[in-house]
Amino acid sequence: MAPHRVRVDALAPEMTLGPREARHLHVLRLREGDEVRVFDGRGAEAGATVALLDDLRAVLTLGERLSGTAETPQPVTLAVALLKGDKLADVVRAATELGAARVQLLVTRHADAREIGAQKLLRLRRVAEEASKQSRRAVTPEVLAPVPLTELTWEGQLFVAQPGSTDRLTDRLSWDTPVTVLTGPEGGLADAEVTELIGRGAVAVTLGPRILRAETAPVALLGAIVATGV
Amino acid sequence: MAPHRVRVDALAPEMTLGPREARHLHVLRLREGDEVRVFDGRGAEAGATVALLDDLRAVLTLGERLSGTAETPQPVTLAVALLKGDKLADVVRAATELGAARVQLLVTRHADAREIGAQKLLRLRRVAEEASKQSRRAVTPEVLAPVPLTELTWEGQLFVAQPGSTDRLTDRLSWDTPVTVLTGPEGGLADAEVTELIGRGAVAVTLGPRILRAETAPVALLGAIVATGV
Numbered sequence: 001m002a003p004h005r006v007r008v009d010a011l012a013p014e015m016t017l018g019p020r021e022a023r024h025l026h027v028l029r030l031r032e033g034d035e036v037r038v039f040d041g042r043g044a045e046a047g048a049t050v051a052l053l054d055d056l057r058a059v060l061t062l063g064e065r066l067s068g069t070a071e072t073p074q075p076v077t078l079a080v081a082l083l084k085g086d087k088l089a090d091v092v093r094a095a096t097e098l099g100a101a102r103v104q105l106l107v108t109r110h111a112d113a114r115e116i117g118a119q120k121l122l123r124l125r126r127v128a129e130e131a132s133k134q135s136r137r138a139v140t141p142e143v144l145a146p147v148p149l150t151e152l153t154w155e156g157q158l159f160v161a162q163p164g165s166t167d168r169l170t171d172r173l174s175w176d177t178p179v180t181v182l183t184g185p186e187g188g189l190a191d192a193e194v195t196e197l198i199g200r201g202a203v204a205v206t207l208g209p210r211i212l213r214a215e216t217a218p219v220a221l222l223g224a225i226v227a228t229g230v
Numbered sequence: 231m232a233p234h235r236v237r238v239d240a241l242a243p244e245m246t247l248g249p250r251e252a253r254h255l256h257v258l259r260l261r262e263g264d265e266v267r268v269f270d271g272r273g274a275e276a277g278a279t280v281a282l283l284d285d286l287r288a289v290l291t292l293g294e295r296l297s298g299t300a301e302t303p304q305p306v307t308l309a310v311a312l313l314k315g316d317k318l319a320d321v322v323r324a325a326t327e328l329g330a331a332r333v334q335l336l337v338t339r340h341a342d343a344r345e346i347g348a349q350k351l352l353r354l355r356r357v358a359e360e361a362s363k364q365s366r367r368a369v370t371p372e373v374l375a376p377v378p379l380t381e382l383t384w385e386g387q388l389f390v391a392q393p394g395s396t397d398r399l400t401d402r403l404s405w406d407t408p409v410t411v412l413t414g415p416e417g418g419l420a421d422a423e424v425t426e427l428i429g430r431g432a433v434a435v436t437l438g439p440r441i442l443r444a445e446t447a448p449v450a451l452l453g454a455i456v457a458t459g460v
Contacts, residue, residue: 070439094446099438135440169457170400208329208456209300210365216324219446220453226438227399227454 003047004028005037005133006060007140011044014051015060022058025050036060041129041140043071070137072230073175074156075101080218081185082106082113082146087215088120089127096131096141098222099230103128104180105146110187112214116146149193154180160189160197161217162204169205169224179225183217233277234258235267235363236290237370241274244281245290252288255280266290271359271370273301300367302460303405304386305331310448311415312336312343312376317445318350319357326361326371328452329460333358334410335376340417342444346376379423384410390419390427391447392434399435399454409455413447 004025008015015038017025030036032050038060039045047063078100080091092103103124107114124143132140156177159169161184173179182197198204207220234255238245245268247255260266262280268290269275277293308330310321322333333354337344354373362370386407389399391414403409412427428434437450 072438093443094449097440097442097446098450099440135442137440166459168459205457206459207453208302208460210327210329210367210456212327212365213323216327216449219324219449220328220456223437223450223453224457226440226450227435229396229398229436230438 003035003037004030005039005136006048007129007133008038008040008060010040011038011046011062011065013062015048015062017058017060019056022053022056025053025058035063037066038062039138041132041138043139045138070099070135071139072099072101072225074178076222076225077102077104077154077178077180078218078222079104079106079152079154079180079182081108081183081214082111082116083185083214084112088124091215091218092124092127092141092143093131094219095222096128096137097135098219098226099137100141100222101139102142102144104144104152106152106182107146107148108185109149109190109193110185112185112187121145150196154178156180158182158197158202159205159221160194160202161207161221162194163209163211165204165206167203167205169221170228172203172205173225173228175230181218181221181225183221184214186214233265233267234260235269235366236278237359237363238268238270238290240270241268241276241292241295243292245278245292247288247290249286252283252286255283255288265293267296268292269368271362273369275368300329300365301369302329302331302455304408306452306455307332307334307384307408307410308448308452309334309336309382309384309410309412311338311413311444312341312346313415313444314342318354321445321448322354322357322371322373323361324449325452326358326367327365328449328456329367330371330452331369332371333373334382335374336379336382336412337376338379338415339420339423340415342415342417351375380426384408386410388412388427388432389435389451390424390432391437391451392424393439393441395434395436397433397435399451400458402433402435403455403458405460411448411451411455413451414444416444
């Protein structure tokens with residue numbers, strides 16, 4: 001049984017958690033003296049011991065630091081159009097498992113939604129935090145409020161899935177610079193949007209000749225990346 | 231706007247559909263004389279014209295046959311452990327979009343479920359049919375009732391996702407023979423199960439160092455396959 005992973009603000013010799021996390025440790029039947037892991041969501045992870053546990057708080061003492069091994073060689077950003085309903089939560093959850101360092105929400109021409117409420121954005125951030133625990137990552141991906149596609153900037157390489165392209169992600173991918181993968185809304189990106197991205201240096205890659213739903217394409221693209229072993 | 235795709239039992243000069251599909255064509259505001267597409271779920275697809283449409287039936291007349299271009303060069307089977315709740319429906323839907331020709335359900339050692347009801351299996355088959363329409367495939371994947379993992383047989387190559395493996399799917403994949411990808415239940419496959427599969431010729435491949443949920447792994451693996459352009 002792998003030790004329970006606890007998110008903390010920062011790794012410190014002694015870390016105090018509030019009533020909510022204390023209750024959670026109770027539910028997991030942890031007791032004083034038990035071993036856990038702590039991580040700060042920015043890549044630092046360490047062993048820790050439950051030094052004190054009551055209804056109001058838990059105090060953990062820092063153990064050995066672990067090297068974060070679950071991250072890609074360069075940060076991977078998923079830039080994804082706003083989607084209806086709970087689909088973005090599913091995408092954020094899977095993207096976190098698949099090693100994305102950042103999820104940048106986008107407003108595109110054929111948008112399924114043009115804005116996202118503060119509560120919903122907060123919920124996506126919680127989904128990312130929960131998924132990073134479950135997938136044993138020390139880094140929680142940032143989920144960034146939407147920007148119009150035309151205002152998206154990126155560092156390194158940007159790949160956009162484009163039906164009809166014959167370029168293969170794995171042939172074009174390099175780990176010398178950061179990687180961004182971009183997927184559209186249910187109605188797809190407009191041709192003009194793809195053309196404009198290519199004009200700015202994006203590479204259009206194939207995901208085969210079938211029509212993918214907007215929530216499947218990002219998982220498939222990130223799957224192709226992690227299948228290279230990162 | 232792409233023409234509406236209608237599933238028929240077999241392509242024939244004149245095809246009659248029942249009240250349910252007739253109502254659906256009404257909802258889509260189709261009228262006599264409109265063009266649609268027909269497909270038989272086994273790879274044949276053609277244009278067709280609505281010759282008659284009333285509340286009880288629709289009659290379609292066959293047009294030009296289309297070559298099915300949405301299939302992989304060799305059939306891809308997804309062999310997936312039974313999962314709880316509605317997760318299998320999500321997996322079948324995504325696998326259909328990603329070109330799987332067949333979904334073989336499995337009973338594994340750490341099983342989330344050991345059997346599946348007839349109604350639930352029927353529902354998975356409907357999900358596959360609906361997803362094949364939406365992804366514009368002429369083939370509907372078969373969804374096969376569960377077999378114990380030890381009784382699974384396969385033709386060609388079998389890839390199993392295994393944390394710790396350094397073999398890459400894309401390095402090992404060949405399109406000379408059929409392909410099967412296999413993923414486990416929430417608790418993962420038992421080491422003995424993986425060892426036994428490898429003994430029978432399976433190749434263990436990596437999906438990176440993170441822990442993937444049971445419903446993410448098949449989508450990621452199939453994503454890696456379609457990213458090769460098939």
